[in-house]
Amino acid sequence: AQSVSQHNHHVILSEAASLELGCNYSYGGTVNLFWYVQYPGQHLQLLLKYFSGDPLVKGIKGFEAEFIKSKFSFNLRKPSVQWSDTAEYFCAVNAPGQNFVFGPGTRLSVLP
Amino acid sequence: ETGVTQSPTHLIKTRGQQVTLRCSSQSGHNTVSWYQQALGQGPQFIFQYYREEENGRGNFPPRFSGLQFPNYSSELNVNALELDDSALYLCASSREGGDTQYFGPGTRLTVL
Numbered sequence: 001a002q003s004v005s006q007h008n009h010h011v012i013l014s015e016a017a018s019l020e021l022g023c024n025y026s027y028g029g030t031v032n033l034f035w036y037v038q039y040p041g042q043h044l045q046l047l048l049k050y051f052s053g054d055p056l057v058k059g060i061k062g063f064e065a066e067f068i069k070s071k072f073s074f075n076l077r078k079p080s081v082q083w084s085d086t087a088e089y090f091c092a093v094n095a096p097g098q099n100f101v102f103g104p105g106t107r108l109s110v111l112p
Numbered sequence: 113e114t115g116v117t118q119s120p121t122h123l124i125k126t127r128g129q130q131v132t133l134r135c136s137s138q139s140g141h142n143t144v145s146w147y148q149q150a151l152g153q154g155p156q157f158i159f160q161y162y163r164e165e166e167n168g169r170g171n172f173p174p175r176f177s178g179l180q181f182p183n184y185s186s187e188l189n190v191n192a193l194e195l196d197d198s199a200l201y202l203c204a205s206s207r208e209g210g211d212t213q214y215f216g217p218g219t220r221l222t223v224l
Contacts, residue, residue: 004154032211043116044155044202044215051211090154099168100145100204100213102154 002027004093004103012109013081021076021106023091033074034092034100035065044090050074061085083112115139116205116216124222125193133188133219135203143167144186145213146178147202155202161186162208190221198223 007022025031035047048059055067065076074091091103115138125131137144143162147155157170161180175191184205190197200220204213 034212036215043217044204046212046214049212092154094211096211099157099160099170100155101157102147104154105152 002031002093002095002098002101004091004101006089006091006103006106008106009104010107010109012111014111015083016080017110019076019078019081019085019108021089021091021108023074023076023103024072025074025091025093025101026072027093027095029095031093031095033065033067034094035059035063035074035076036090036092036102038088038090038105040087047076047089081108081110083110086110116203116214118201118203118216118219120219121217122220122222124224126224127193127195129193129223130189130191131193131221133190133201133203133221135186135188135205135216137184137186137203137205138214141205141207141214142184143206143208144180144184145204145206146186146188147204148172148197149200149202149218151199158188193223195223197221 003026033050036044050057058064088105090105094100117136145160146158149155159169160167164180177189179187200218202218203216206213
């Protein structure tokens with residue numbers, strides 16, 4: 001069965017700091033990879049996704065993620081965070097035709 | 113704007129009662145998935161409906177059941193509520209093939 005782990009439960013950064021959130025999955029076959037964000041009091045929103053092709057994908061709000069197949073990883077990055085990036089971030093995986101599996105989430109707090 | 117709507121927003125029930133949650137999918141989407149998100153955790157897949165039939169189920173007991181209607185809206189029914197059923201219930205819709213899911217705002221269920 002697929003599983004997703006996220007390295008950090010809670011990350012605290014100051015504004016303008018760089019961000020990297022780790023995500024690893026366990027599944028040997030082809031996967032689709034996603035990062036979702038949940039701002040306080042709002043619904044889950046898609047940040048970016050990877051299906052195939054260039055392993056470096058760019059999403060909304062300046063976020064990007066890199067798929068490293070050999071490491072089963074899909075880490076999320078942003079060069080300079082803003083206070084408005086304070087949210088919960090979820091990595092998710094699905095094999096084509098199969099159900100989504102979400103990681104436990106990483107809470108990001110950005111201090112002004 | 114995801115276009116997925118859920119009702120009600122909040123619900124309080126007592127142990128042993130039954131509850132029905134509703135979801136309207138985004139226009140053009142014919143697949144609906146339901147998730148349970150306990151506090152501080154990632155969404156857990158309950159089941160998916162496609163063309164009015166269950167199309168995959170997670171590790172949830174049979175007292176969790178669902179329906180999908182011809183207009184692709186969906187219901188989640190939970191019988192014999194338990195305290196541990198207290199959670200945010202998320203509905204997500206997707207196009208045929210389900211490669212990317214778009215989430216609604218959720219229904220917060222509290223079981224006393």
